[in-house]
Amino acid sequence: MIREAFIFLFTPTSAIAKKYGFLYQSIALQARYHRCKKAWLPHLKNCQDLFLATVKALPRKKSVVILGSAHLHEIPMHLLEKNFESITLVDVIHPIRHHLLAKRTSRVKLITQDLSGSLASLENLQSLEDLYELKDKLAQETLFNFDADLIVSGNLLSQLALLPIEAIEKKIKRALTLEEKDVLCTGFAEIHLKNLSACKGTKLIYADREVTYRDPKGDEIYKGHYPVNFSGYEKVKEWSWLLAPLKEASKDYSIEMKIEAYKSVEPS
Template sequence: MLREAFEYLTTPCPPLARRYGYLAEALALGARYRRQRRAWAPHVDACRRFVLEATERVPQGGRALVAGSGLLIEVPLPALAERFEDVLLIDMVHTHAVRRQAKRHSNVRLLTLDLTGALAPLDTALSNGTPLPCPSPPDLPGERFNFAISCNLLSQLPLLPLDAIDRKAPGTPQAERERFAQALARSHLSWLTRVAEQAALFTDTESLWLEHGALQEREDSTWGLDLPPPDRSWDWDIAPAPEEDRRRSLRHRVGAWFNPPAPDGLSPCGRHRSPP
């Protein structure tokens, strides 16, 4: 607890990200990983293998982007730094440990950024009582990246914004919440396939609650996206009992795609896109 408290007080973080819980979430994830390192090991190994396999599909050199770099638990940063001329790590929070790792490589840069483009507009909407915004992922300077990968981000993007909606606008209709969550996921997938010559993605696709090995509850994690079967898949025992529940264990099913599909012709908010 003392370690997390110190990190919370000293980690650089935009005020809005701190207020919406992104820093607390990052530190809690790090603490959980330290407790469950052994249980997480197969998942971490599978993620790193997938990232390395994905990079082998693009020529060496050029620019690489890691969206949702997080704590770098699942990211083989030394291998990426060796393969690409420039590696950009994007997330809402970069902890001290992540900053130390990045400094070991002269070609690795950190960018603190809301990839949804929706957090500031959402904060304004919740303060003013106006409709939930349509996400608009930011453009990144420079040429398209040669390679981009989204790391366990797709399923997570709507969670903290939805928590804020629950706190600040509890009367928001469920259908409106669902449209907003789906728009965040769709816009991220569209942005990812647009920002790089070659994109890859891994994300949890289902949450499974198990008791003594028997399935008790199953929940989809992809917010209604129509995704094809993944190229690779594995299980992630993210919270073995009693980590989150005294009797039940939480397992995530993870899917990984070498060429994730772009969404259909609808905009993230459900409107048809204008032709280019």
């Protein structure tokens, strides 16, 4: 508890990250990692194996960019340091230990950025149509542009529409229908992919593509999925990740994600 309070007080946090609770979520994610490490191991091993296989095939291994770096559970810092000279971590919030590391070594650079481009505008939205308009406007903009030997998008894709959806539901005082949510989830994910495709370098994507809730007997009680067009990428692997074993999020259900990994198709 004292440790968490210290982290809460001393982690550098942008106004936008503070406003939308990213620091709290970052601390909660780290705590969940420690509680669920055993259940997460197969997922983490898949991420690391795929990362190492991708690195092996790179024509050059100087620089890497990780989008949605969080605590680097999926690709730990020691693997990045072992394989690349220059490491750039991009997230809306970075853990304090990454700030301290970036101070000690010029090899590690932190970029604090809202990769959805939407957060600063959420307060001005008055209707669902405003949010659709914002999405269409963002689809015309360059939200990020990195140049590196490898760029990894690390389980960020499904997160990008969450706060916009939450903000508009609060504003219009009703829950969005599944169809409305799908339009937004698909839209924000494809904007991310469009920006990622324009970046220079090999790209590797880890994305949670389906969520399944199971009751204590293991029977499915809910499955959710939204369409995303991954053109320009090839699926290299998929697996399931037991994100929250029974009793972690609730005593009534466990939560399982289907993870899909994609690699950019290199021009021949």
